[in-house]
Amino acid sequence: MSMITCDNAGNNNTKMIEIQYELTALNIPFSAEGNRIRRNDVGGLAHSIVTACRASGQRRADFEETIEKGNENGGWGEPPELLRVVGLLKDVDTRWSSIFLMIDRVLELYQAIDALLGLDKYSELSHLLLTxxxxxxxxxxRQFLQVPHVVQELVSAEKTPTLCIVLPLYERLIIMLRDLKRQLPKLGHAISAAIRKLEEYLALSRCAPIYALAMVLHPTIKFKWIEDHWSAEDYQQARASVRASVSS
Incomplete structure (x- = not known):
């Protein structure tokens, strides 16, 4: 028996149907669904939902109308609550936290998404609904992505130069991710990959004297933080580089 593994994207549905057509013509038994293993990438599923619901001005208008009608009819869920009348957000490769923001909005408005895709006029999209x-x-x-998002927001909210707080924040981020790994063991592999990349970045950054100098000059950080959080070797190297910078 042969199986084909692919995710739930619409183009893969078409691909499987075409394979079934070609093999059937050759008298080779094949089922577009029976010979398929669906691989669920929930981030990709969320992206597909957003793309479908935003595909036209009419769909975006229908989505907002769905929210408004649900609110007018007493709200959503148990206990019922009103949903914000806002649109879904697309993820953008060049925008910080865009995947987190997309998923966050999908979860916030999922009851309205479920209602919209349950309409007869959108029945062809019902396969996008999540289990x-x-x-x-x-x-x-979302809980995983929220951790780096919060750190990024703290950095971007600063009105003063942020170089001095970057390394302390990223050190703290690693601690937060290690705690989260215990809370979300099924995402352990992804969280571990994020931790490894951060540790690699921090190891390289400690070699750049400007970071240590920026922290030492900051009145609330100074050498104390470096001494408490870095290895003795890195601490001594930081002291030497700062001394060289201020005496040159």
């Missing part, structure tokens, strides 16, 4: 398990995984992914 309860996929929704829970998406919530876990």
């Amino acid at each position: 309860d398990l996929e929704l829970q995984v998406l919530r876990d992914v």
Whole structure:
């Protein structure tokens, strides 16, 4: 028996149907669904939902109308609550936290998404709806992505030069991710990959004297933080580089 593994993207649905057509013509038994293993990338599923719901001005208008009608009819869920009348957000490769913001908005408005795709006029999109398990995984992914998002927001909110706080924040981020790994063991592999990349970045950054100098000059950080959080070797190297910088 042969199986083909692919995710739930619409083009893969088309691909499987075409394979079935070609093999059937050759008298080779094949089922577009029976010979398929669906690989669920919940981030990709969220992206597909957003793309479908934003595909035209009419769909965006229908989505907002769906939210408004649900609010007018007493709200959503148990206990019922009103949803914000806002659109879904697309992820953008060049924008910080865009994947987190996309997933966050999908989860916030998922009841309205479910209602919209349940309409007869959008029945061809009903396959995009998430199972309860996929929704829970998406919530876990959101919780994971929220940690670096919060750190990024802290840096971008600063009105003064941020070089002095970058390394302390990223050191703290690693600690937060290690705690999160215990809370979300099923995402352990992804969290570990993020930790390794951060540790690699921090190791390189400690070799750049400008970071140590910026922290030492900051009145609330100085050498004390470096001494408490870096190895003895890195601490001594930082002292030497700062001394060289101020005496040159």
